[in-house]
Amino acid sequence: MGASVADELQTSAASAGKAPRTARGERTLRKILDAARDEFGDRGFADSSIVGITQRAGVALGTFYTYFDSKEALFQALVRDMSAQVRDHVAPVLKESADMIDGEARALESFLCFAREHRDVYRIIDEAEFVDPRAYREHYETTANRIAGRLAGGRKSGEVDGGYSDEELEILAWALMGANVFLGLRFAVWSSTDPKRVADAMNRLLRSGLAT
Template identity: 50%
Template sequence: MTATPQTSAETPHTESRSKEPRTARGRKTLRLILDAAAEEFGARGYHEGSIARIAQRAGVAIGSFYTYFDSKEAVFRALVADMSRQVREHVVPFILAAPDRLAGERAGLTAYLDFVRTHKALYRIIDESAFVAEDAYRRHYVDVADGYATSLEQAFGRGEVSDGDWQVRAWAIMGMNVFLGLKYGVWDDGRPVDEIAAAAHALIADGLAPPR
């Protein structure tokens, strides 16, 4: 789930592009609705969540909700894309600021764990999308993996990582980061993120083989 510099940012969207806000006020309202939807679905799940409570949490009228979204599923789909974008926007600058790709992996994981600890609804929403909007769920991971694979190949071209199967490596690193986020971001957030990232970085950099 960790971001990669090659994945392009996305703006929150609905099922109809005509509903995208054209003014600063509209963009602010949309942001309020998406944040409220994250709270509602994070607390109650998709099936128990309601449009009325989303509007109440956002401090907007029901009519304002329907200005941007046709249904509960529409706002949920937009939320999945929006949370994916938020992860990328938070993590990518740390990866890019690192001196090389291996250092970037460590910095990116640290940033990702920090993000998860302040956005714990992320896991419930993404996981539930596998059943509510399977195409959005798949797109979330496939897009990240494709960008990750490309960025690893580019790092190889700069002499920063060894050669290998970029897709397999991308999915393997993503899988590790996803479960580290679940364990140390959602379930047990008391351990310093730097310590966790250092342990994961040692595995990526040195592998499991004993030193020669």
């Protein structure tokens, strides 16, 4: 499954030499990130403030600078955190899947549930394109790479047509990710359609297009 969300947070903070050293510090960092998600999600990056974030988190202003140098640094860490949360939310259902294609449908269903509970993820990730283009690109590249890896595993096991090249699997991975993003927007953020119905429809499409 890779690093945990806690590990991701520590890595982000450690890049500035400010990784939490205690369990209490990890909890405080978590509170700041959760408050930032609410603040940026409600107000957008430009209209959000460090004071507003610390007030939501219930921590002193000085505590903020124990972990982050700026609002921009916090936003970058938040984008990575939300990406890690999506990954960790999906990982358990992948382990329970009957096969690779079933796993992709389960992953979509899990993502739709996450997006419905965390609608602000769309606003935050979209803003990252302009606030922190590197984090924005990293989010999508790492997500697509995980999907491509699963497709490669399916090709190796014979579930995916062996005629697909590595380049073609990368293309398919980006196509699947794009479909998932817009399915989440339409059926989780804009409305609350049963995630399983959406995932089942996608499962039929994948089996007709990918299976050998």
